[in-house]
Amino acid sequence: MVQKQTEILHIIGGGLAGSEAAFQAANAGIKVILYEMRPHKMTQAHKSGALAELVCSNSFRSDDSSTNAVGLLHAEMRLADSLIMQAADANQVPAGSALAVDREGFAQAVSARIAAHPNIRLECREVEADFLTEALERNYRLILATGPLTSPALAAAIQQQTGEDSLAFFDAIAPIIYKDSINMDIAWFQSRYDKQGPGGTGRDYLNCPLDKDQYEAFIAALLAGEKTEFRTFEKTGYFDGCLPVEIMAERGAETLRFGPMKPRGLTNAHKPQDKPYAVVQLRQDNKLGTLYNMVGFQTKLKHGEQTRIFRMIPGLAAAEFARLGGLHRNSYLNSPVLLDSQLCLKTLPNWRFAGQITGCEGYVESAAMGLLAGRFAAAELGGRELAPPPASCAFGALLNHITGGHISAEAEIEVEAEAEDQQDKPAQGRKPRSFQPMNINFGLFPPINLPEPAGQRQRGKEKTQAKKQALSARALQDWQAWLAEADK
Incomplete structure (x- = not known):
């Protein structure tokens, strides 16, 4: 034996x-x-x-x-x-x-x-x-x-x-561009709402503005561009947190403009008086600052189509790609x-x-x-x-x-877009019909009841933020207690 x-x-x-x-x-x-x-x-x-x-x-x-x-x-x-x-x-x-x-x-x-x-x-x-x-x-x-x-x-x-x-779903990869091929007479550095992060300055993203005509032409090109075929993965779905950009465009002409291409919180440094209709953001990809990736631009476009269509974006006409986007099958x-x-x-x-x-x-x-x-x-x-x-x-x-395999049915927190580069979906307060991959979100946490401040009634975003803060404080306290017991 x-x-x-x-x-x-x-x-x-x-x-x-x-x-x-x-x-x-x-x-x-x-x-x-x-x-x-x-x-x-x-x-x-x-x-x-x-x-x-x-x-x-x-x-x-x-x-x-x-x-x-x-x-x-x-x-x-x-x-x-x-x-x-x-x-x-x-x-x-x-x-x-x-x-x-x-x-x-x-x-x-x-x-x-x-x-x-x-x-x-x-x-x-x-x-x-x-x-x-x-x-x-x-x-x-x-x-x-x-x-x-x-x-x-x-x-x-x-x-x-x-x-x-x-079970399986498709996952898509966004292109990476050499910074020195981006036209800085058109693009500018700014974080949305000048928001600073742990290592940020409020000017951490490169922004490429589109007017209404440019945006509509870009959407039309995305929809018409030649895509990678599914082949053996034909019946497999996408994970909503990583949708190819052209799939988002298929959901409606304005989808991208209210998603990764939203212009809110940005002012064109070259033309402050002009309000962009849509904006493509690029995020630094390496410490040297020589590579930038296209935020939210995962794609299944064929490589030749990617270079042609993405060079339609103002500031990226001469873009050189260190890596083009792609599609692969994820299993779970x-x-x-x-x-x-x-x-x-x-x-x-x-x-x-x-x-x-x-x-x-x-x-x-x-x-x-x-x-x-x-x-x-x-x-x-x-x-x-x-x-x-x-x-x-x-x-x-x-x-x-x-x-x-479930989400807390009582959780009432609607998870918003909590990071500038991530389209988080609202937590669904119901049991899903099937088990699906999911990012961490407050809808997975047991609910918490907060007393109303004396003489006040919290509403909307203020109430949501207060609940998130309370959930976070409780979580850290309980996690530290668990670690202390685990490390005995």
């Missing part, structure tokens, strides 16, 4: 979730083997072999922890000594109220910390079905953090074990059916899942679930069970969504 092996934690996938899980478990004294198939085998979206490579945006979204759910998650992760947040803070670039990073510096920082950790061994090779067979025979403790771009062979092996078809589990509150497979408790494959959406959310999976596994290997964090904190609310 093969001896049961519990002293080593095997983690498959070196993205944000896998790297965070490895770091958390290793810091707890657990020996970890981290498997990453890149650079020997690449995905549709990755460009390097670095750990925690960011393949879409370089933004971690809002860093405001008092009234923004993702900013609150940032704060909770920092309190838990998150590797991902440490690397993000060390490689921050200006982005108004958002936390954006130099993507290469960020990935290099994560890779260096993992490589230097005495309790982590990194193996750069593809894990295939035979490894999972071995893991079953030897009772390995596993965390599968392979992300939405899991290799086909491993995905098939996981599907065989889960007995459930993976039916987690409420398959996973328990410890992120373990119900039918195979030795196996945990973490990151976007569990059905959370976003860099920060993915890393957060890696952090929890690493801590859960470390506690288990140390001979104790770690209770899940309370649903009143951001970690617990997100875990509850993943493993419970």
Whole structure:
């Protein structure tokens, strides 16, 4: 009989979730083997072999922890000594109220910390079905953090074990432009409403203005442009938080003008008397400030069409692209059916899942679930069970969504666009018809009742902000209490 092996934690996938899980478990004294198939085998979206490579945006979204759910998650992760947040803070670039990073510096920082950790061994090779067979025979403790771009062979092996078809959706990538190819006689630096962020100045975005005729011509070109065909993914939907720009345009001529191209809070520095009809914003993508990405411009346009159509934007007539946009297929589990509150497979408790494959959406959310999976596994290997964090904190609310598959029916907070570069959707106060990937939002938190100030009645936005602040304060208090108990 093969001896049961519990002293080593095997983690498959070196993205944000896998790297965070490895770091958390290793810091707890657990020996970890981290498997990453890149650079020997690449995905549709990755460009390097670095750990925690960011393949879409370089933004971690809002860093405001008092009234923004993702900013609150940032704060909770920092309190838990998150590797991902440490690397993000060390490689921050200006982005108004958002936390954006130099993507290469960020990935290099994560890779260096993992490589230097005495309790982590990194193996750069593809894990295939035979490894999972071995893991079953030897009772390995596993965390599968392979992300939405899991290799086909491993995905098939996981599907065989889960007995459930993976759900899937398309994700799209925005283009990146060389700054020195942008016409600064037309574009200007300004954050919307001159809003400053953790590393911002109020002038963190490049803005390209369009008048009404230019906007209408641009929308017409988007709609007529040749797109990538779905082919084998024909029946797969899009995630609403990352819609291709041309799909937004199909929803109505004004959709983009009230979305990523809204002109509110901006004044053309070259023509202060002219009010732009629409504005395209670009955000710094690296510390050198030589690369800028097109905010909200994920696309499935063919490459030749992208260069032609995006050069119609004033200021981008001579734009040179460091990377064009693209489309890839993301897969995720039916987690409420398959996973328990410890992120373990119900039918195979030795196996945990973490990151976007569990059905959370976003860099920060993915890393957060890696952090929890690493801590859960470390506690288990140390001979104790770690209770899940309370649903009143951001970690617990997100875990509850993943493993419970519902949104709080009582929550009445309407989540607005909380970061300049992110179109957050309102929290839906009802149970969804099917499990779908979701960003952290206050609609996932248990409701809180606030007493009305004496002689006053709060209404509208004032009441919403007060509720968010109260939810955030409660979350941080409960999270710190959970950490204190977890770290005993």
